[in-house]
Amino acid sequence: MDKQYTVGIAGHIDHGKTSLVKKLTGIDTDRLKEEKDRQISIELGFAPLALKELGTVSIIDVPGHERFIRQMIAGVSGIDLVILVVAADEGVMPQTREHLQILKFLEVPKGIIAITKIDKVEKEFLQLVKEEILEELEGTIFQRAKVHYVNNNNGEGLDDLTETIATTLQKIKEKDTSGNFRLPIDQVFTLKGQGTIVRGTIVEGAVSEGDTIEILPAKIETKVRQLQVHNTRESVAVAGQRVAINLPNLSTELVRRGDVLSHKGDYKASTVLDVSLQFVPSLKLDLKQRSPIRVYIGTREVDGKIVFFDRNTLTRTNDEVICQVRLEEEVVAKRGDKLIIRRPSPSETIGGGWIINPNGDKYKFGNETIHKLERMKEGTIPERVKENMGSESTITLEKLTQKVGLGEDEIYQQVVSGDLIKITPTIYTTNEMVNKKTIELKYELSNFHLNNPLKEGIQKAELTSLFQKSLSQDLFHYLFEKLFTNGMIQKVGTIIALTGFRPSLPPKWEKRLMQVYKGLERDGIRVDTYDSYVKEAGIPESIAMDYKYYLLHQKIGYELDNKHIILKLSIDKSLDLLMDKTGDNFTVNEAKAILDLSRKYVIPYLELLDRLTYTERNDSTRTWIKNKQHGTS
Missing domain, CATH: 2.40.30.10 (Translation factors)
Known part of the structure; x- marks a missing residue:
């Protein structure tokens, strides 16, 4: 595919811009009757220029009259090279200066000077004219620009000018064809049998016949029926090309100059x-x-x-x-x-x-x-992303492309470099944010363990709620999976803990908790209510509940019922006695006599053995199904 470039022709009214374009391309860009009658350009004029080295480039003839400055600005927006036309007999004029100022603000990268109407002055004065022009252009992109003397009547100087256009364009970076398609419309008209046609220069991306596109800002959805580039039908048009697009079933009243064509959802x-x-x-x-x-x-x-x-x-x-x-x-x-x-x-x-x-x-x-705006202006991509995230922990793909101004390739490169993290296909965050929130998440877990040493960990739902305001759900799940995959956290069911954490007694309450333990150990399988032990030790309810949780989840003790806890070592001692003095089966009364238990204790005790799968109830008897020491049937 040929390289795609656009060349603008700017300058004061009646300095020969349109006739220069006609001489270069063979096309009269004054299309309107009013333009021909008044011999001034009112609308933008476009023509293809064939260059052996580059293929076909677009030439834009912009109006020079002050009243048509809007069209001038529209014409030079996005051009790669500008030819400033200055008539030899008039030199730099007011509109030349305004065009220069606009070109400076738009940062058009390269310029060439064409001194026209050289037949209007004596040849010995041409060098003086050139010097005066260059003096006026000092401090602009034209101060070191190549100067060409051109006669639009006989074609003198045109070959050299064309060669300079080609060599200059070859040094200019092409437009990005990989970004999201965008075409600012500068012409809207109808053709009999074809319907609505829009024209413009694609500033970014590419479009194909058959694509579904939308007209912004009205958000009108339509299709690309046909594409033409320089009057030649093409299946694809790319950034830098001047293109005409046929939009079917669309009234010209619904689209106007200044609207933008794009693929749906790419721009806001x-x-x-x-x-x-x-x-x-x-x-x-x-x-x-x-x-x-x-x-x-x-x-x-x-x-x-x-x-x-x-x-x-x-x-x-x-x-x-x-x-x-x-x-x-x-x-x-x-x-x-x-x-x-x-x-x-x-x-x-x-x-x-x-x-x-x-x-x-x-x-x-x-x-x-x-x-804040200076940081958004001058910052690195991650810094700009951070500014646009504000208080949020993530940023959408739409904001990355719209507010941060990143193309697909730039986003991909940022992800590859690790500065940007892709959470989902449409949600991103920064590496800095991931590191910051990872530290916060680990801190919260560590803090939870410090304040709740008796618990195995925190419920995942409780941990989620701690970060509900400061962390998006998408990022929380990403961090959680990352920490788990990297072995930094462990999970048992819905319980989350730092890897390596083991529950332990809090130093402040260790003596009193051990008092509870000793009481349970002393009373064996004839325990009093759990509340009586903690009350005697002077332990607050919250610590008592955590200690109960600790005893049960560490399998240090087991619930006899919802009010009583028996230590495992007490159960083991009772099992030794019961197994030694019974056969394969035993009755409630036998167990009651062997263990010296009241009926109040023996029934829940035997039900606990059933739950622990040491025994199995068969009507009025129980059968041993597990060996205590070996845990086998």
Whole structure:
């Protein structure tokens, strides 16, 4: 596939831009009758330029008249190379300067100068004209640009200009064809038998015939019936290409210039943009807080207000200013997109820059907000992700692409490097967050063990509730599985503990708990109620319940019933006696006599032996089914 590039032709009105494009491509880009009658370009003009080294590139002829600055901005947004056209007989004019300022704000990477109408001045004056032009262009991308003398009437200088276009483009990085498809629409029309056609230059990604796409910001779903690139039908169109798309069963009233085509769900429209702006040095009037402005993004023009967080009035400055634009209508953009702002009255370009966050929030006035936006502007990808996560522990794929401005490849690379962690196909977090929450989770477990040494661990539901506010459910499950897989935690059923933890007596209560134990040991299988022992030892109810839990779960003791506990060693002693003095079977009365137990104790005692599978009840007798010492039948 040919490399895809777009070349813009800019400059003052009547300096020969349209005739230069016609000479280069053979196509007259003045399509409208009004344009031909008035001999000025009103709308954007497009034409294919065939270059032997690169294939076909798109040429955009942008209007030079001040009244059509909107079309000019739409035309140069996203171009790779600009040819600044300056007439030899007039030199740099007011609209040339405004075009230059806009090109600077949009950070167009490369420029070439074409001095036209060279037949209008004496040849010996051409060098002087060139020097005057270069002096005016000092400090712009054109100060070291190659200069070509061009005669649009006889074609003089065109071959050299075409060669420079090709060699310059070869040094420019191609647009990203792997990102999410996005096409700002600059033309909408109908063709008989075809229906609605939209045109634009794809700024990112690719689109194919048959794709389901949506028109933003209206969220109208439609399909791609047919694609044409430079009047040739194609099955796929990619970033950098000028494309016409046939949208079936769609009224032209539902789509307009400035709308954006994308695949469904890839982009989100917004009315609040966090931006970094530079302003023209010759700002005529101060710009006050919440001043009305006109904002140009891609092919969209929309009114809004400017909001400052560190000042109430902006005077002339060479510094970048972090601020916000709040718009009256939604726009579709992503981090890094360029924008131009103009003052509606008096009409003038006042600044431009780029979008830090295309889905901004409302912030407080002050340095805290400025510092936050500076971190979002200048931070590494993980730092920007962190800022956009705010108080959340995870971030959605949508926010990664929209607010952080990451493409699929960038997200993949961040995951590979370990800076980003993929929790689910649509949920991510940072490595820093994983490390932080891992430490917190282990701390909570350690703290639980410290405060509850008698318990085997914490219930998973209780641990989940501890992190309910600070940890998303997705991240909690991810961390839990990670810790378990890495052997850092252990689980028995729904009980969670740090690996290696074993329950033990709390030092503060050890003597009193041992008093309970000694009492149970002393009374053997003729125990009193559990509550009587803990009451005698002066143990509070919460500790008593934990100790009971400890005795039972460590199998140190067993419940005779819900009020009595017998120690295992007492059961073992009684089993020795009972086994020695009975055969394969025995009755309740035999057990009662051998163990010297009242009926109150002997029935629950024998039921406990049944539960422990030492015996099995058969009507009025019990049969031994397990050898105590060996645990075998």
